[in-house]
Every structure is written in structure tokens, then in C-alpha cells.
Amino acid sequence: MSENPEAKNSAEPTRRTIIQSSGTLAAASITPGALFLQDGGENLSPGRARGDDELGVALIGCGGRGTGAAGQALSTAGSVKLLAMADAFSDRLEGSLKTLQNNYAEKVDVPEDRRFTGFDAYKRAIETPGVDVVILATPPGFRPMHVEHAVQNDKHVFMEKPVAVDGAGIRQVLAAAELAKSKGLKVGVGLQRHHEPKYQEAVKRIQDGELGDVLLYRCYWNSGGVWVRPRQAEQTEMEYQMRNWYYFNWLCGDHIVEQHIHNLDVCNWINGGPPVQAQGQGGRLIRDGKDHGEIFDHHMVEYTYADGSKMLSQCRHQPSTWSSVSEHAHGSKGTANVSSGRMEFTDGSDWRYRGESPNPYQVEHDVLFNAIRTDTEHNEMDYGASSTMTAILGRLATYSGRPVSYEEALNSEIELKPEAYAWDAAPPTVPNADGIYPIPQPGVTKPF
């Protein structure tokens, strides 16, 4: 951004407006986290309760999920308006805008000069005057720099999971989390199970000891896999990878990170934190085409928590094999299928969740926007980061074939991001003459 004077200028009016409207404040006294409460003046701290104000939203990452998240933000109580959109690709942005206009016409105000495309688009969307909340829904490789910029610019955030693809990204997110807390900013992370009453009640029961000591967790995301975007003739390597992003680690983190994080996160939630160590194995058997980049199609990881309990984790992308997306806990007094809201106890009794099941994708936005309006503490970044890190840890274990500690994974100096973000720049991995990418080789690959 520093080399883009236009973008820089667009941010300044916001700050100047704050200074001017707060009257007596000297610019030098404005520090992050300060409460701009002067005698009889307005409270202009970034975290102040916004009451019935109209809240401006910027959407960054206009895929199906980002568009859905924007729709949910616009469906929260009170006045909300979508003011800016950003995506690497203009066709994705325009398609998303059309969908949102069709569904939320009067809440969408994104004229051409607030539609931003390219790698730097996020900065201009975040800095758009009137934007209070940003939705971060690009591929996860970009999340750390996006959330850092959002928090630096005093924005509340809804960020999709996962929040990073490597230890360096997690460290950046954790720093942004501290800054967000010091400013009183509200941050939601798209691990929507935390907003499902079924999970909330099951986790509480287990934490209250209904299963006795939990000795073992199991969790699964075994499915048929996801979409593929075949290469188009006119694409640069960078554009191809950005379109077919699921298959490249610097963008996606492998499916253990992109999908399985949900299940790992539930086990962490019950245990009270992330595991300390992991070892595992994985590979690719079905996923072997030119459009399948570098990621595996199966991982099986054994994690160890600080209390000595274990978590067995499986994730697989192979069509027409046994499928399961679930989490389970086994204790001295019984077992729980957390995802089904069921528990069976050794004394023969059982429990089944029979309550309401509101749409968690809506609830997570309702909670976030309510926190912004009432200045209620709300920051999900810590568990968002540690659960993402748990998934990254699993990937490092299956890629290396060696045990890995959480600490060495988190502090690894190996970064996945490219040297430059540009359409003609080389991505971190490129195909050989046959169009095939290097695949991690357990025992040989040193991923951390």
C-alpha cells in the first residue's frame, strides 16, 4: 500500500474526520485503544457501542461463501449497508454483486468506484469511508494480511476459517488479535459450530464431567472432495492457481486445513486448547490429475493434548468411500457423538439434544453485529488461530512423516506465500513440463 499514494489518500479523510469531529483532540494523542471521550464530546473509540447507527460493510472475497456471508451480515437486526466489494477477479465481483442486489436490493450500495479488483483491492475496500465491518472470505492464504490491515484501520471483522495456511500467518493473526482487543474491535471467525446450541450444550456437558475423564477424541471429514477449475489457455500460472486455489497450499493449506479445521476445532474446544504434538500419515491416490495441484487426498493424524489425551483425526477426499463429518469424545463414563448431539453412558442411560437448531451461519453474524452495537466483548480470533494451527500441524506431520510439536510448527520459519502478488509473478510452486506439480514426499519433504 505504501507505494500506492491513491489508496493511502483514500484512508486519510476518515482519520481527519475523526480528529475534526472530536474537536479538542491533538493528533498526537490518538493512539490505538484510546477512548476519545472529551468533556461533553463524542465517544469515537473504534470499539464504542454503535447502537442504532447504520453499519457499513465491505466484502473482501466475492465467492459463493463470501456472498453468503455478506447476505447474512445484511440480514442482521438494524440498519446495515454493503458499501464496498473487493475480489482478485472482476467477473467474480460482478456476479456476487448481482446476486446480492437480487436478494438485498435496498441494502446494497456499491457503485463502480467502490468495486475494487486485483491483489491490492482489499486495502481500498477496507479504507472506504463509512465502512465499519469487513468480511474476509478470500482463500485463507490472504487472511493474515487482510485481517491485519482491517484491524490497523479500526474495522470490526468477520473472517472466514481457516485464518492462515502456515505458522507465519498464524503469528500475524495472533498479533492482529491483540491489537483488535486493545482497540475493542469485535471479530467473528466462521467456525459456526460455536454458534450451534447442539454443540454448545454437548460441549458444556462434557466439560462439566458427564463423560468422566475424556481419554480419546475422534473426528472426521471424509467426503468426495470439492470442485476443480481446469486451466484455461490464456491464464498465467498465477491466475490459474488463483482460480483453482483449492489445490495449492499457499492459498488453501490442503483440505485438512480448509475443511477439517471444523472438526479439529470442536475437539480443541472440549479439551480447552490445541494439542501439543502430532504425528500422522497421508498421500494422494485418487487425486492425481494435472488440475489437482499439490495437495493430498487423505490424512490420518494422531494428536496429543497437554493432558495426555489423544485425538484421532481422519480427512479424505475420495468419492464413493465411507463418508463422515463428525466429532466424538470417549470418556471413563461414556461416549459422545458431539456432532449428532448424542451421549451414551456406561450406566445405560443416554442423552440426546432435542432443542432448536437455528441457522448457525446467520447466528454468527447476529452475535457479531449485536456485539458491535452494544460494545460487548467479542473476539474469536484466539481459538480461530489455534484451531487453524492445529490443522496446519497435522499437515506438517503428514507431509514430513515425523512427529511435530505445536511450538515448532507455530514458530517455523518456512513461509508459503509468494515473493510477489502479481498476475505475472511466479507462485511458490510451478508445474514441470508435463504439467505436474511437486508432491510432498514423507521422509524427504521438510515442511517446517
Place this chain on the structure above:
Amino acid sequence: MLTLLSLFCALHAAAGVNPMPATSGQDAADDQGAIYPPMPAGFPAPRGIEGAAAKTEAEMSLYAEEIPGSEVLFKMAPIKAGSFLMGSPLEEEDREDNEGPQVEVSLDPFWIGTHEVTWDEYQLFQFKLDIQARAGGGAEVTPQDSWADAVSRPTPPYVPMDFEMGVEGYPAICMTQFAARQYTKWLSLKTGRFYRLPTEAEWEYACRAGTKTAYSFGDDVDELDDYAWHFDNADDKYQKVGLKKPNPWGLYDMHGNVSEWVLDAFTKDGYGFLGEEAVHAPLNKPTELYPRTVRGGSWDDDPEMLRSAARHKSKKGWKVQDPQLPKSIWYHTNATFVGFRLVRPLKQPTAEEMSYYWEADLESVREIQERQRQGGR
């Protein structure tokens, strides 16, 4: 339309009737090459299956067809032409207003699936397992394969759609009506025989199987457990197809297990729009996405919702768990109780009718379908 014509000819050529000169078919296909590959010259006939080649009602019999390139079988039972009173009488217990007024309906002969379509069948289409098996086994690509390959297929679901209730031998669920209709199109091109969803009238005629009672076994709900999976006996999930007793015409799970898509829009005012006179082969084609009709009730319903005349409607809420926008045109992520079964009319329809039964009927769906065909989302 030219493409439809070429398809029409292809299917006729397949049956050995009026073979189309290859050049003409080629021209027709070129007009909408994005939809179908050029029609192969001398489109081969469907495999001869006893009973399946019937030309008259008298020749019709039960037949089993293997989906080409797989070992998966499905069975089709013959249903004779006839008339019945569609809807329920005013005095029927638990009757809803939308089940009437009763109207006399006559129908032409057709075959109907003896069982609900299973995951074994549907996943061949959904996951392109036919293509994968061909590639893996080095099998040659038949002309039927090329045509079937060109049919739009579901996007991979982010979450597996069987929800751990079972796959082998279990009914396929959670598909939109559009997805079910694409399956029937794919299967038709694959087999050379025309398949589609039932109309609501065909479904009820087949379900009643000549009965006028609340269920095809009578009015005594105490017998329901012998014939159907419902909320009280299904253990909160669907069950394998065909485990309960069939109805008088040999059809399994018409009551319960999973509700079944039909072609018709849901009319909350019932059948009044059909008038008071007897009608022949009615079909109330949808013009909106919701509500459309599913019939038969499911594992998630109480007994009264499994009655022969009971009607259920699709709704937006069936996609609540889909976090994307626009919502998938392929999945009703929340409709874990909705599947379908096949129909094949004895009289092969015109080309226009084939399209009418198969193709996207809303511009909003067609747009997404076309974008996906071009590699987008």
C-alpha cells in the same frame, strides 16, 4: 430446438426407427454444440432387455436394467392405463384441504421404479463414477457415454449428503428437483430409453394401486409398520429400500422412507384448477422455484403424512444449511428426507416433451447451469 430434434432422432434411431442421416444430425448438434456433442452416426440401439422393448401395453412386463458401465441394477414395473380418483374424500381422517377436490384422472400406460433410486445409482451420476471407472479400466467410450457425459452433473457437495445414514442400498436424498431431472436425462442418454420423474397423478395412481383407502393396504394405521418407515419406527434415519411389504402393484416404500419428487408445482388450493370434468394425464408444470411437490412422506413424518393422498411442498428452508449464495441448484442440504423414483412412459414423447421434463425451467437455474458448464461456479 434443433438439438432437441437431433436427440429425438437419436432415440428413435436407437429404437431402430427412422434412422437419421448423420449429416443432418451433425448440423443440428452444431447449433448448440455447448449442450450436446455431435450426434454419432448410426446411434446404436439400447441393449435388448426382455420386457423393456414392449410396443404395446399387452407386451409390457417387469424389467431390470443395468446401468451401462456399472453393475448397478434398477427395476421397472409396468402400470396399465386406467382411471382413478385423485385426492382424498372429505371424510378421510387427517385430510388436508389441498388433497381435493377429488378429480377423475385417466393415464396412459407407463413403467415405474419398483424402488426409490438408491445412492448406488445416483452416485454414478453425482460423482462421475462411470467416467472414473472407464478411465481406470480402459473401457472404450460408447456413443451413449458421450451423450451422457455431456449432461450437467451436480457440483461436489461440500458436506457428504448421506449424513452417515448409509449408502449401499439406501435411497439417494437431498437433491433438488432439477438435480433429479438431470439424473433422469443422464440415465436416458446412457441407456437409450426415455426416463423422467413421475407426474403427481402418475405417482398417486401407482401408490393407490387400485385402492381408495387412506393407505394402499387399507385404513388401519396399525398395519403401517408392515409397509412403511416413518418417524416412530425408522430410528431417526432412512432405511434400505425394499425392506417392507410392497403395495398391490409390487412397489416398495411408496409410503414413507423418503418422500419422492414429482414433476408438478404444489398447489395449496388442491386440484380445483383441474375443473370438475375428468382429465387426462394432468401435469401442473412449475413456473417458480418454490413450492414444488413431493409425495409419500418419509422417515421424518408421522403416519398421516404417509397417506396416498398426502402432499408435501418444497421450500426455501430446505437450503438453510447451504452457506453459499447463490444457493446450490443441485442440493437441498436440509432435505434429508427427499428422494425420487423413475417413470418411463410406454409412448415415447416428442422431442419437445423430453426437454419439457428434463431441462431447467427457470432462467436463474439455467444461468448457473451454463456458467458451471463453462468451468465456472
